[in-house]
Amino acid sequence: MPGLRLALIVILMAHGCDGGNVLVVPIDGSHWINMEVILRELHSRGHHLAVLRSLNSWYIPENSSFYTTITVTPPEDQGFNPGLFAFLVQRSFEINKMTPVWHFIEQQKDRAHMLQVFHSITLNFLSKVLEDSDLVGRLKRSHFDLVLTDPVFPTGVILAQYLRLPMVYSVRWINAGEAHREQAPSPPSYVPLHNSLFSDKMNFVQRTKNLLRYVVSILIEEAFIMPVYSELLQRHFPPGADLRSMQHSADIWMMRVDFVFEFPRPSVPNVVYIGGFQCREAKPLPAELEAFMQSSGEHGVVVMSLGSLIADLPKEMTEVISAAFSKLPQKVVWRYLGQRPSNLANNTLLLDWLPQNDLLGHPKTRAFVAHGGTNGLYEAIYHGVPVLGLPLLFDQFDNLIRMKGRGAARVVEASSLNAEDFLEALRDVLENPFYRNNMQRLSRLHRDKPLSPLDTAIFWIEFVIRHKGAAHLRSVGSSLPWYSYHSIDVVVFLLALSVASLWVLVCVCRLLCRCTCRTKRKVE
Amino acid sequence: MPGLRLALIVILMAHGCDGGNVLVVPIDGSHWINMEVILRELHSRGHHLAVLRSLNSWYIPENSSFYTTITVTPPEDQGFNPGLFAFLVQRSFEINKMTPVWHFIEQQKDRAHMLQVFHSITLNFLSKVLEDSDLVGRLKRSHFDLVLTDPVFPTGVILAQYLRLPMVYSVRWINAGEAHREQAPSPPSYVPLHNSLFSDKMNFVQRTKNLLRYVVSILIEEAFIMPVYSELLQRHFPPGADLRSMQHSADIWMMRVDFVFEFPRPSVPNVVYIGGFQCREAKPLPAELEAFMQSSGEHGVVVMSLGSLIADLPKEMTEVISAAFSKLPQKVVWRYLGQRPSNLANNTLLLDWLPQNDLLGHPKTRAFVAHGGTNGLYEAIYHGVPVLGLPLLFDQFDNLIRMKGRGAARVVEASSLNAEDFLEALRDVLENPFYRNNMQRLSRLHRDKPLSPLDTAIFWIEFVIRHKGAAHLRSVGSSLPWYSYHSIDVVVFLLALSVASLWVLVCVCRLLCRCTCRTKRKVE
Structure with a gap:
């Protein structure tokens, strides 16, 4: 607009x-x-x-x-x-x-x-x-x-x-x-x-x-x-x-x-x-990358990145992921800095850096395999790309629970990853319109702002x-001590007052009872 | 703008x-x-x-x-x-x-x-x-x-x-x-x-x-x-x-x-x-009212209105207010529907309806005498006009406490009103730059919005x-019952659990003590 x-x-x-x-x-x-x-x-x-x-x-x-x-x-x-x-x-x-x-x-x-x-x-x-x-x-x-x-x-x-x-x-x-x-x-x-x-x-x-x-x-x-x-x-x-x-x-x-x-x-x-x-409309990709994207045909592309902190993963994990990718009809762009997995198929392009926002905004992109850092997730929301989450650290687990709750992501556990589960989850995200529809609804809501x-x-x-x-x-709230903030001092005071009043009442009743009894006895 | x-x-x-x-x-x-x-x-x-x-x-x-x-x-x-x-x-x-x-x-x-x-x-x-x-x-x-x-x-x-x-x-x-x-x-x-x-x-x-x-x-x-x-x-x-x-x-x-x-x-x-x-820039006043405003010269005008609900006030109150107005060098425009006060001076114009927003936005307006309804107060804030409050009903008392707290209003009590106090308060609002400066600061903050x-x-x-x-x-909060919302059920459960654990601990200690004592006695 x-x-x-x-x-x-x-x-x-x-x-x-x-x-x-x-x-x-x-x-x-x-x-x-x-x-x-x-x-x-x-x-x-x-x-x-x-x-x-x-x-x-x-x-x-x-x-x-x-x-x-x-x-x-x-x-x-x-x-x-x-x-x-x-x-x-x-x-x-x-x-x-x-x-x-x-x-x-x-x-x-x-x-x-x-x-x-x-x-x-x-x-x-x-x-x-x-x-x-x-x-x-x-x-x-x-x-x-x-x-x-x-x-x-x-x-x-x-x-x-x-x-x-x-x-x-x-x-x-x-x-x-x-x-x-x-x-x-x-x-x-x-x-x-x-x-x-x-x-x-x-x-x-x-x-x-x-x-x-x-x-x-x-x-x-x-x-x-x-x-x-x-x-x-x-x-x-x-x-x-x-x-x-x-x-x-x-x-x-x-x-x-x-x-x-x-x-x-x-x-x-x-x-x-x-x-x-940080999100913005996608800019054109470098010619070589654009050619790779177009070569995916109707199947489109899966983008994978685990963010800026994790350069490479344990070898057994990368082999599992690489094996799963090799079975996809889609092409894959994978940001990866470690040793090249031995089973890498030729549908997968490894890059040591990728223009993530531009790739997510590319019309050929079908899914995003991500660790669940907020930068990447907001870009996925902005461009309406469903997510397969592979959380590793910090807030990534919580972030992906939020996306899963909105029906816009599936999550797999990195510590017990195997190729079948990873492939099944990725195919689900790619083929079930549920995830894409939900993510695109989130995208529409997210972009609809006055500023x-x-x-x-x-x-x-x-x-x-x-x-x-x-x-x-x-607001004044943050300057109050916690017991005042939560009115705990007031509640304790009111409870003490109630107990004291009750005690005085009981004492007075007893006293009155005794007096009445004595008067009765005297009368008798 | x-x-x-x-x-x-x-x-x-x-x-x-x-x-x-x-x-x-x-x-x-x-x-x-x-x-x-x-x-x-x-x-x-x-x-x-x-x-x-x-x-x-x-x-x-x-x-x-x-x-x-x-x-x-x-x-x-x-x-x-x-x-x-x-x-x-x-x-x-x-x-x-x-x-x-x-x-x-x-x-x-x-x-x-x-x-x-x-x-x-x-x-x-x-x-x-x-x-x-x-x-x-x-x-x-x-x-x-x-x-x-x-x-x-x-x-x-x-x-x-x-x-x-x-x-x-x-x-x-x-x-x-x-x-x-x-x-x-x-x-x-x-x-x-x-x-x-x-x-x-x-x-x-x-x-x-x-x-x-x-x-x-x-x-x-x-x-x-x-x-x-x-x-x-x-x-x-x-x-x-x-x-x-x-x-x-x-x-x-x-x-x-x-x-x-x-x-x-x-x-x-x-x-x-x-x-x-509801606030907007002032529109030009009707010619007659504009002439009255201009006739106030350098002293300017006081605008008074008690809102749409209160048509007229008790007679003794209006006489008090009218007497105070008569001592001002300013002119006064007063929205008033009751019987004409006997002591009305000729600096005061009674009207049964007034274009309040346009009057408050007029450059000659120096102060606003108001009951403290929110519509009027927001218009006063918008145009940066200090207020003398005369609260009568509902939220008006609370509203004026807020304006007073911001240093943008003085408040007089309607039920015990006298001409001296009213006049002193009104002169203070008119002459002390404190109120106008504060109100104009509020006005700047209020108008500074992206939308x-x-x-x-x-x-x-x-x-x-x-x-x-x-x-x-x-948010989910409003669908929770009050005791869950405030975690009272959880706190009671945790307290009960602590008491029970303590009790079990005490019982076990006692049992152990007794056993030890018995063994000692036997040995003795």
Whole structure:
């Protein structure tokens, strides 16, 4: 709809603000791929962007045409390590074979450990920044209008507080869980916890497990995240400063969520939804790839990619997948970096990088075999391509449960994969119109918005620049202690009052009874 | 910003749908004034509108250029009675003089009584509709795309269920309270109840009172609203049908709320905000009124109106107000229908109707003396005119507390009004830039939206027409019983389990102790 796009540009220009000065504190890895999309758009609208990065950054380049960088040398080599993820996949296969209780315990132990590792890296980086008086002076003199950050680790949060700047999040995770929980009511009766694998319709046992996960999640945060920063906060902030209040003080939480994907759940006014902002119409493919796509004829093409973190899979898995692909009449484009599977058929093209969005938007594409990262799933929704999910790590299991619940995906278990099951599931996704129809319905709903997710993001960033914050949208709830928030103190007081009143009543009755009895006896 | 408006029209046209067929079930009185604004816009975009009205309707005209009417003769004369509101004002003055406890009790009694009266009128009207087989046949044959209704009384809700049609609300109130409570989490720790006069920052005592109000409100609904319709539902619906589930089944709740006015609070994805949708740029005034405005010179004009429900005030109040006005250097335009006050000065112009939005948008207007109805307050916000509040009834007290909290209004008590206090407060609003600056800040925030509130309303109505509903935005929460929703069953189960485990542990320890003791004794 070119008219629509033109109209949106006119709107944003009418509301626009003179080029703002934005300090960007991103997260490395796949989170950066997202952030970059917003930065390109901000740059094209005349904003000046300064990106804070580590010298060892894995994904964030030093030189760019659309931002300047502030590069910090961390105390030691503490960049992201892609090898870590292959190890984590192996570990995930192992604990998947355990009984539910042990699975839960091991999962939580791993999670706590991983959080501790990442937060100590964050702490070291942050200390380096705050202790570098030249750098701090330069940041102060830059007169930024706001800090744009992904708060999964709190470098940007603490820095924004230190510089007393308004703050906008591009967010899906914070602390030990999904970001809504930090800001909006999240009743564990119908809001499934991260990694629970539950939907929003839970039976009694699932609700019990979900509540326990809720409590464990808070305990992990209090034990393994908050204490990491307490010494740093004491050193650089006035007494009483705490990380959670800082996190709550963001002006706008741009949530990378859309409700065609996520279960509908409570929200608050300063949360805006930008899920799918990275999606766009497909661009033409390189000539060679286009020729391969066209060679698939009426059968079309299967696209497979396991995202940016997992370069290659265990050999036995790739052989299984390759065997299944060889039996398809479709052609296959597979993003793959490991050793070439010995049984690879000639319908399958291996590429070490693929233009995923353009492939998913290609008319020949029939199905997407994916690990279930959100970037890929939103692109699949946007282009209406049904998914065969092969979850490996993190939120991928939960993400695919959402797509399965909408009837838009099938899911196979990576740790016990065999060629027959994989082929059966893939054929089902390819041949049963149920999946494609559901995905295309989701696509229509997702695209039917007054303002695209990316334009929504830009609008709210510029809103905060124009008004120097958005305090009028921040609810009081998050500043209350938990027992006040849930009225537990009031309920306990009212119960105590009722018990005391009842006790007084009983005492008075007894006294009256005794008096009556005595008078009776005297009379007798 | 004409460019912006043009752009929005392009957007809506790009997203548009062929003329929909909408059954409108409005509420009479000031609620109709609101609804009419949406209907005019829908009509201008090619939708066909059929409005269900009572023969005795007070506000809804039979003949209109932009909708057709379906007129129902109610069983007896049951139209709205404007005299009722003057009586209610008098009653409100009386109970305001009582001690807080009696005030609360009398207020709740009045509220329950009033709800019973209005709901029995609704029931009779609805019975008449559902029992008229010709009418029902005609409604079914009309193949409406959706029901657009204000659910404060459930005629539209029950009718939409009966006709199995998607449903969109224009809503602020439902059952015995504010509409969010029926749909979104509303922790009484920071969401003040209707009529509580609390803000979102409450101390312990206020939180206790607010929680009690919350409980009383639910009890009133269960005792005085839900039972009214049970017999009707049994007669016309399958067994198990209940009003609350029907109310929850709306596709979109268009909430007449904006967070420059309301305290930020939790929401859910199928609630959209259209507060202030009735506001628009001022149109030129009639020549005579324009001349009066210009004659005010540099001092400007005070506009006073107490809304559409209250035609006139007690004589002593009008004399007090009139006396105060006579001492102002400003001119005054006063919407007034009663007997002309004897002390009226010639700076004051009495009118029995005034173009309120155009007057508030006039550059000579300096202050707005208002009862605090939402329509007037949103117009004041839109045009940035500070308010002197004189609340009389219903939500007006609460509304003005919100404006006062934002530093955009002063409030005087109508039941104990005297000329000095009124004059002092009015002069403060006129002369202290604090109020005007704050109101103009609210105005800037309110107007800074990607889509105007009215365009938002139209977008979502058309969205529901296009997609035949919006079920993907409806959260599971509202279908859970209250004890499951709040995880009370799970907590009780876990507590019982803990107590039982502890008891077993104690028993085992005792047993072990005894065994050890016996063995010791034997050995001795």
